[in-house]
Amino acid sequence: MIDGILGFAVLLVKIAVVxxxxxxxxxxxxxxxxxxxxxxQVRLGPNRAGIFGLLQPIADALKMVTKEDIVPDQxxxxxxxxxxxxxxxxALLMFAVVPFGPDLTLMGKxxxxxxxxxxxxxxxxxxxxxxxxxxxxLGGWASNSKYSxxxxxxGAAQMIxxxxxxxxxxxxxxxxxxxxxxxxxxxAQARIPFVLIQPVSFIIFIIAAMAESKRIPFDLPExxxxxxxxxxxxxxxxxxxxxxxxxxxxxxxxxxxxxxFFLSGWRGPVLPGxxxxxxxxxxxxxxxxWIRATLPRFRYDQLMEIGWKVLIPVSLINxxxxxxxxxxx
Amino acid sequence: xxxxxxxxxxxxxxxxxxxxxxxxxxxxxxxxILLFVSSWLxxxxxxxxxxxxxxxGVIPTGTARLRFPVPFYLVAIFFLIFDVEGAFIFAxxxxxxxxxxxxxxxxxxxxxxxxxxxFYVWKKGGLDWRPQRTRK
Numbered sequence: 188m189i190d191g192i193l194g195f196a197v198l199l200v201k202i203a204v205v206x207x208x209x210x211x212x213x214x215x216x217x218x219x220x221x222x223x224x225x226x227x228q229v230r231l232g233p234n235r236a237g238i239f240g241l242l243q244p245i246a247d248a249l250k251m252v253t254k255e256d257i258v259p260d261q262x263x264x265x266x267x268x269x270x271x272x273x274x275x276x277x278a279l280l281m282f283a284v285v286p287f288g289p290d291l292t293l294m295g296k297x298x299x300x301x302x303x304x305x306x307x308x309x310x311x312x313x314x315x316x317x318x319x320x321x322x323x324x325l326g327g328w329a330s331n332s333k334y335s336x337x338x339x340x341x342g343a344a345q346m347i348x349x350x351x352x353x354x355x356x357x358x359x360x361x362x363x364x365x366x367x368x369x370x371x372x373x374x375a376q377a378r379i380p381f382v383l384i385q386p387v388s389f390i391i392f393i394i395a396a397m398a399e400s401k402r403i404p405f406d407l408p409e410x411x412x413x414x415x416x417x418x419x420x421x422x423x424x425x426x427x428x429x430x431x432x433x434x435x436x437x438x439x440x441x442x443x444x445x446x447x448f449f450l451s452g453w454r455g456p457v458l459p460g461x462x463x464x465x466x467x468x469x470x471x472x473x474x475x476x477w478i479r480a481t482l483p484r485f486r487y488d489q490l491m492e493i494g495w496k497v498l499i500p501v502s503l504i505n506x507x508x509x510x511x512x513x514x515x516x
Numbered sequence: 517x518x519x520x521x522x523x524x525x526x527x528x529x530x531x532x533x534x535x536x537x538x539x540x541x542x543x544x545x546x547x548x549i550l551l552f553v554s555s556w557l558x559x560x561x562x563x564x565x566x567x568x569x570x571x572x573g574v575i576p577t578g579t580a581r582l583r584f585p586v587p588f589y590l591v592a593i594f595f596l597i598f599d600v601e602g603a604f605i606f607a608x609x610x611x612x613x614x615x616x617x618x619x620x621x622x623x624x625x626x627x628x629x630x631x632x633x634x635f636y637v638w639k640k641g642g643l644d645w646r647p648q649r650t651r652k
Contacts, residue, residue, distance in 0.1 A: 425554030
C-alpha cells in the first residue's frame with residue numbers, strides 16, 4: 188500500500204515536471220521565435236518586457252487571459268468552445284510516450300524516465316496526431332465565418348495528406364528497431380543514430396512534420412493575406428491562446444520525435460539524458476524557425492503535389508529498398 | 517516484440533497504461549482550467565458589431581457554411597485507403613526480421629500494387645488542384 192502511494196507520488200511529480208516544462212517551453216518558444224525572426228529581419232524583436240524581453244510570454248499570457256472571450260453570432264457554441272481544447276490536449280498527450288532519459292534508481296526502485304512506455308507508442312502518437320485534425324476542422328467549421336471554414340478545410344486536407352508521408356517515413360525505423368515502443372527505438376540507436384542509416388526517411392519526416400504543425404512554408408490553413416487568421420480568425424482571448432499553445436507544444440513534440448526516431452533520443456556524451464533531448468528538441472525547433480524566416484509560402488496545388496506525388500512514392504520505395512538491404516545483410 | 521509480463525500492470529512504478537491514464541487525466545485538468553479561465557476572466561460586453569463574423573470589415577452576406585470543392589472530399593477518401601494500407605505495412609514492419617524473404621516479397625508486391633493505385637489516381641486527375649481551364 189505504502190509502496191503504491193509512494194509510486195503514485197513519484198508518478199505525479201514526473202507528470203507535473205513534464206507538463207510544466209512543456210507548457211513553459213511553449214511560451215518561451217514563442218519568445219525565441221519572435222526574437223530570432225526579429226534578428227533574421229534586422230529588427231530587435233521583443234525587448235520591452237524584462238531584460239531581452241524575457242517577460243514577454245508572461246505578459247502575453249496575462250493579456251490573453253483578461254481579454255474578452257467572444258463567441259460570434261450563429262456559431263455552433265459547444266463545438267466553438269471546445270475545439271481549442273482538442274488541439275492543446277492532443278499535442279500534450281503525444282508527449283506521454285517520449286522517453287527523456289535513462290532509468291533512474293530511487294530508494295531501490297527503478298524510476299523510468301518516460302511517462303508511459305506502451306508497446307504501441309508510435310501508433311499512439313499517430314492516433315493523437317490524427318485527433319488533432321478535429322480541433323482545426325471543427326474550430327473552423329463552428330465559427331460560422333467564411334475565412335474560418337476555408338482555413339479549417341484546408342488544414343484538415345493538408346494534415347491528413349502529410350500524415351500518410353509521416354507514417355510511411357517511419358516504417359523503416361520500425362523495421363530497424365523491430366518495435367513500436369519509443370523506448371525500444373532509442374535503445375536500438377545505441378550504436379548509431381538512424382539518421383545515418385535512413386537519411387531519406389529523416390528528410391521526409393522533417394518535411395511532413397513541418398506540414399503537420401502548419402508552419403511556413405506550409406501555413407496555408409492560416410495564410411494571413413488570404414484568410415485573415417484562417418481557422419482561428421474568430422477566436423479571442425485564451426481560446427486563441429490555446430490554439431497557440433497547442434501549436435507550439437506540437438512543435439516541441441515533433442522536435443522530440445525527430446530526436447527519438449533519428450537522432451538517438453536522449454543519448455549523448457557528458458550531459459545527462461533530459462538535457463540532450465532538450466538540446467535536440469530546441470535544435471529542430473530552431474531549424475523550423477530558420478526555414479520560416481527563409482522560405483515563402485507554397486501554393487495549394489504545390490503543397491498537395493509535394494505530399495502526394497513526391498513524398499508518398501519516395502517513402503514507399505524507401506521502405507522496399509530498406510527491406511531488401513535488411514534481407515541481404 | 518516480447519509479451520507483456522507485468523505481475524501487476526496497474527502499479528504506478530511501471531510506465532504502462534496506468535501512468536498513461538494519470539497523464540491523460542492531468543492533461544484534461546489543465547485544458548479544463550484553461551477553458552474555464554478563458555470564459556471566467558475577461559470582460560463581457562457583447563454587442564452586435566463585435567459578434568459579427570470578421571470578413572475584413574465588409575458586412576458578411578449569406579451563410580458561412582459554404583459548399584466546399586470536391587477535391588477536398590477526394591483527398592479524404594484517398595487518405596482512408598492509403599492509411600489502411602499503411603496500417604498493413606506497419607504490421608509487417610514490426611516483425612520484418614522474423615518474416616524473412618517470404619514476408620518481404622509479399623509486402624513488396626503489396627507496395628507495388630499500392631504504387632500502381634497511386635499512379636492510377638494521379639493519371640485520372642484525382643490529385644489535380646490547378647484550375648481545369650485550357651489556355652489559348
